[in-house]
Amino acid sequence: MKLNARINGIKVSLEISPDEFLVDTLRRNGYLGVKQGCDTGTCGVCTIHVDGKAVLSCVLLSAKVEGREITTIEGVQNEAKVIGKYLVDEGVDQCGYCSSGTIMSILYLEKSIANPTDEEILHYLNGNLCRCTGYTGQLRAIKKYMEGKYNENCKQ
């Protein structure tokens, strides 16, 4: 069957099978920034946005996103670069496999809550597992990123 959707602002028409999951469709079509991990909806590395909402592409059937707007890490490269720098500065990039999913969750958090508390940040990151860092560094990086954005907005 055909899947017609927009991926990172571009209209696409992709051949899919009815029992295919979105992570497989995306990776097969070159969106390799979407990582594949547990395939059971647990680890969060496959996080993307569908119509602006963070979802796990490994548990979402491709057929379910017909006509919808999909954003992968490839579609938010500038934002990802900025957040990535904060993660690197705090030493939490280590193996890096979880980073693209984590960054998609951070962008969703930013969209959902203007000034998140530590508790809210951790709540939004609960679905992104990281075997390297223990999350304290991530929390530090996100807070600095948010503060940086806030200060930038104040200057403007």
Add this chain to the structure above:
Amino acid sequence: MINLITIKNYVVPQTVEEAYGYLTSNKASTIFGGGAFIRMGSKNISTAIDLSKCGLNNITESDDSIEIGAMVTFGDLESSTILKNHFNNLLAISVKDIVGIQMRNIVTVGGTVYSRYGFSDFITALMVLDAKVKLHKGGLVPIELFITDGSKEKDILEYITIKKDNRRASFKSMRNSKGDYAILNIAVSKKENMCIAVGARPGRAILAKKTMEYINENGINLDNLEEALDVLTEEVKFGSNSRGSSQYREKICRTLIKRALKEADCLEA
């Protein structure tokens, strides 16, 4: 990658009646909510029926009730400004520890409630409210009856309707780690009468009716709390699985109920 489920056809009906036609036309037809739990199993599905276009995606409020469409996601429940104003935000609180927000943006109310999952946090919370499920053919069924007996025949859950009766409520669960399945979950509510539900026992959620009766007759305060909890652990059957033994569940149940009663301000002076 090996697909554990197979799907031959995928249909997106425009009305519930059309969806019902697909559902009854073939034994192996399956309604898809979010599909998150189906993904974990192994199933050959002839026709997967997606209800996304059937107009079941909203939470609405009238003078006396709240209606939650079957395709509303747990993420929608969590961010709903309508639900925030009722039952001490019970329904949003009940789903907030389920995996991560990316999963909750997929999981649907209808998928969970129609499947009557024993591990469900949301069902336990619904049980202490004056809630009914609306089935396409079966009509309105009280939540407790539906969770106990299910649907007599293949049906489609359209929405859940909840009476706005200003009851106070609280939900508590115990988990090994954040985002894991609950080892046990409980909910309490109070208006004139007390209502207590226990779920993830690991069996389906049930109402602790003898305990409710005891409290409604005697009231509940720090002096008779332990006696009330004895009635509860006597009547509720706890089971064992890899997450916890029946004895462990019984112990934590007492503590969770105490905390919930305090939080919902149900303990008399």
